[in-house]
Amino acid sequence: MSIFDIFKKLDAEKTVRGAPTYLVVGLGNPGKKYEMTRHNAGFMALDHIGEKLGVKINRSKFDSLTAEAEISGARVLLMKPQTFMNASGTAVIEAADYYRIPSANVIVLCDDISFDPGKLRVRREGSAGGHNGLKNIAEWLGSEGYPRVKIGVGKKPEGYDLADFVLSKLSDGEIKAIADRYDDVFAAVELIVAGNIDKAMQICN
Secondary structure: OOHHHHHHHHHHOOOOOOOOOEEEEEOOOOOHHHOOEHHHHHHHHHHHHHHHHOOOOOEEEOOEEEEEEEEOOEEEEEEEEOOOHHHHHHHHHHHHHHHOOOHHHEEEEEEEOOOOOOOEEEEOOOOOOOOHHHHHHHHHHOOOOOOEEEEEOOOOOOOOOHHHHHOOEOOHHHHHHHHOOHHHHHHHHHHHHOOOHHHHHHHHO
16 A cells, blocks of 8 residues: 555545434345345445445444545544345434434435336435335435435246335346446535535436
8 A cells, every 4th residue: 555545545535524414225135144135235335335435334323333434524434234135214314313413414225126127216305105114214304305316126926025125135137237337426425515416316317
């Protein structure tokens, strides 16, 4: 590692002063059993963002694994709820209440079975669309007015059980297709935090 790499790493690890004003929440299920499953696309995308920012999302707080970082000049809390998908909202509301973060500043990264692997959609707000993690977050926040970045993980085959499908493992090809878009997910988060969600939609939609 060169001296420049060392300084870059130290820079990335600096603690940003002040409390977080945004939550960036990757959805998924904890444990090795669920690694590389379709429902864990949010976890995987958030891990990529953590790597880009030079932080490890491993601090236990708010029933989540967390890390603090700076995105677009704002302090953010990166969160991977450890409550299992259907109870994601309990972790999110705990952090949102603690830092007094409004729903509009809660950015959620999640899987979507309506799209082919790697296809992205950014939404400013809206219904859960059958996604139990999003539904639970809306219930606990008392609002559907939170932005989300949806990551396509493949369309559910007709007649296939929904729970079985979202908990199935991604193929190598699907993993690559999704991973190829993680930089775009990060760019979308940067734009949303910067107050330019319309541009984020242009990039991803």
